Amino acid sequence: MAAHRKSAHRKPKQRPFTGPAARTAATLALAGAATATSATGAGAAPAEPVPTAAQVRAKVDRLYHDAEVATEKYNGAKEKEAAATKAVDTLADEAARRTDRLNTARHTLGSMATAQYRTGALDPAVQLALSSDPDSFLERAAHLDRAGDRQASLLSSIRRQLSGIARVKARADQETEALAARRAELDKHRTAIQSKLADARKLLATLTAAERAAYERVADAAHGGGPAAPADRAVVGAHADRAAPRSSVAAPNSRAARAVAFAHGAIGKPYVWGATGPNAFDCSGLTQAAWQAAGVSLPRTTYTQINAGQRVSRSELAPGDLVFFYSGISHVGLYIGGGQMIHAPRPGAPVRIAPISQMPFAGATRVA
Numbered sequence: 001m002a003a004h005r006k007s008a009h010r011k012p013k014q015r016p017f018t019g020p021a022a023r024t025a026a027t028l029a030l031a032g033a034a035t036a037t038s039a040t041g042a043g044a045a046p047a048e049p050v051p052t053a054a055q056v057r058a059k060v061d062r063l064y065h066d067a068e069v070a071t072e073k074y075n076g077a078k079e080k081e082a083a084a085t086k087a088v089d090t091l092a093d094e095a096a097r098r099t100d101r102l103n104t105a106r107h108t109l110g111s112m113a114t115a116q117y118r119t120g121a122l123d124p125a126v127q128l129a130l131s132s133d134p135d136s137f138l139e140r141a142a143h144l145d146r147a148g149d150r151q152a153s154l155l156s157s158i159r160r161q162l163s164g165i166a167r168v169k170a171r172a173d174q175e176t177e178a179l180a181a182r183r184a185e186l187d188k189h190r191t192a193i194q195s196k197l198a199d200a201r202k203l204l205a206t207l208t209a210a211e212r213a214a215y216e217r218v219a220d221a222a223h224g225g226g227p228a229a230p231a232d233r234a235v236v237g238a239h240a241d242r243a244a245p246r247s248s249v250a251a252p253n254s255r256a257a258r259a260v261a262f263a264h265g266a267i268g269k270p271y272v273w274g275a276t277g278p279n280a281f282d283c284s285g286l287t288q289a290a291w292q293a294a295g296v297s298l299p300r301t302t303y304t305q306i307n308a309g310q311r312v313s314r315s316e317l318a319p320g321d322l323v324f325f326y327s328g329i330s331h332v333g334l335y336i337g338g339g340q341m342i343h344a345p346r347p348g349a350p351v352r353i354a355p356i357s358q359m360p361f362a363g364a365t366r367v368a
Contacts, residue, residue, distance in 0.1 A: 051206075053207055053211040053214070053215070056203050056204070056206060056207055056211075056215075057215045057218065057219075059203055060200045060203050060204055060215070061219070063196045063197070063199050063200040063203070064196075064197075064200055064346045064347065065326070065330070066196050067192075067193050067196040067197050067200070067273070067346075067347070068273075068282075068283070068330050068331060068346065069328055069330045070189050070192040070193045070196065071189075071193055071273040071274065071282055072284060072301045072302050072303065072330055073189045074186065074189035074190055074193060074273070074274060075274065075282070075284060075285075075300045075301045076300065076301045076303070076304070077182060077185040077186045077189055078186055078274070078300070079299075079300045079301070080182050080185075081179065081182035081183055081185075081186050084175060084178050084179040084182045085179060087175045087178075087179075088172060088175045088176055088179055091168055091171055091172040091175060092172060094168050095165060095168045095169055095172060098161060098164055098165045098168060099165060101161060102158065102161045102162065102165065105157055105158050105161065106158065193273055197273075197347060200347075216348075219346075219349065220349065249318070249319055249336075249337025249338055250319070251318070251319040251320050252318045252319070252320065253320075253368060255291075255294040255295060255296060255320070255367075255368045256294070256318070256319055256320025256321075256367075256368060257319070257320070258293055258294035258295075259290040259291045259293065259294040259296075259320050259334060259367075260290070260319050260320055260334065260336050260342075261293075262289065262290040262293040262294070263286065263287075263290045263334045263336070263342040263351075264336075264342065266281060266286060266289070266290070266342070266351045267342065267350075267351050267352060267353065268350050268351060268352075269281060269344075269350055269351045270350050270351075271283075271344045271345060271346055271347055271348070271349055271350060271351070272347075273347070276288060276289055276300075277289040281344045281351060282344055283302065283331050283332050283333065283343055283344045283345075284300060284301055284302045284305060284332050285300075285344070286334070286342075286343065286344045286351060287305060287322055287332050287333070287334050288300060288305070290334055291367055291368075294368075296367055296368055298367065302324060302329050302330060302331065302332045303328075303329045303330075305322055305324075305332060305365065306322070306324050306329055306332075306362075306363060306365050307365070308322075308365060308367060309322070309365040309366050309367040309368070310365065310366045311363060311364070311365055311366075312364050312365065312366045313364070314361060314364065316364075317335050317337075317364055318335070318337070318366070319335060319336050319337045320334065320335065320366075320367065320368070321334075321335040321364050321365065321366050321367075322334065322335070322364060322365045322366075322367065323335050323341050323356050323361070323363075323364045324361075324362045324363045324364065324365070325356075325359040325360055325361060325362050326359065326360055326362055327360070327362060329362055329363070331343070331359060333354070333356065335356065335364070336353070339355055339356055339357065340353050340354065340355055340356070341353070341354060341355075341356050342354075
């Protein structure tokens with residue numbers, strides 16, 4: 001009896017949901033969890049932080065620097081593309097000349113064969129027997145022998161010419177392939193430059209007018225623009241800094257003096273990537289043009305110009321020396337004395353005088 005009462009008060013055993021009931025419970029549980037998450041905001045993606053003006057300026061500076069690195073690679077690729085184009089044109093000219101000589105030789109051979117056909121219908125012994133003037137015939141036969149020797153020599157020459165033309169065409173095919181590769185490389189660097197400059201413009205567009213003006217002041221100061229920089233970009237244009245004071249340090253020789261004088265004459269002209277003057281320059285285009293005015297041929301890029309003369313230390317600098325910056329040797333200027341240089345800084349900043357201390361110094365070269 002006691003056992004029966006104990007059993008009557010025991011709680012019934014819970015059975016797990018199965019089938020439709022289980023699915024309904026799971027759906028309600030998930031819906032509740034989603035509602036709770038939405039209510040607390042825990043599942044919302046964090047908003048992308050808006051970059052500060054300082055961060056925008058840093059990104060723009062980095063993009064300009066990267067664009068300059070790409071510009072020097074573009075300049076190098078363009079130089080190689082020009083050399084490949086010249087090689088292809090030279091080989092095409094050579095193939096044309098060789099083909100003309102071959103055609104002349106073939107024409108001569110054809111004329112000789114026609115003449116022999118006309119006179120060689122009878123065997124020479126029969127012609128001798130029938131000739132009324134044997135001495136005259138023997139003389140003609142000797143001429144025919146010599147003509148045969150010339151024909152053999154001409155055939156040998158034609159074979160050599162054909163072989164030579166085949167070699168020239170094979171070289172031309174190789175150079176054409178190299179030219180296609182150079183042009184693809186050129187397009188790659190051009191695209192990289194345009195992309196980075198477009199990104200820089202987009203970032204600058206996010207700044208207010210006051211922030212952008214502040215950025216320009218900082219950038220101009222960093223590249224030696226100073227208070228006169230806005231005038232450089234305005235109506236005064238190419239003549240803005242022509243009256244800039246010149247260093248009292250004398251150039252070591254007349255050629256260096258002419259290079260420095262050219263650079264002074266370029267002050268105020270715009271920076272344009274890939275440009276070598278006379279109306280616009282990039283950094284290595286300016287130094288190349290300055291020394292070209294002095295009668296010295298420099299290679300096109302910063303990383304080849306640094307090896308174009310004698311290396312000098314910073315303490316030994318003299319007017320006319322090339323001064324290089326950044327670890328990748330991506331920027332160059334022309335030293336004018338007093339710790340100053342003339343250089344083409346970046347897009348939007350024209351050729352100007354700047355202190356060499358404003359950028360990480362990488363080395364210097366004395367051209368002459």
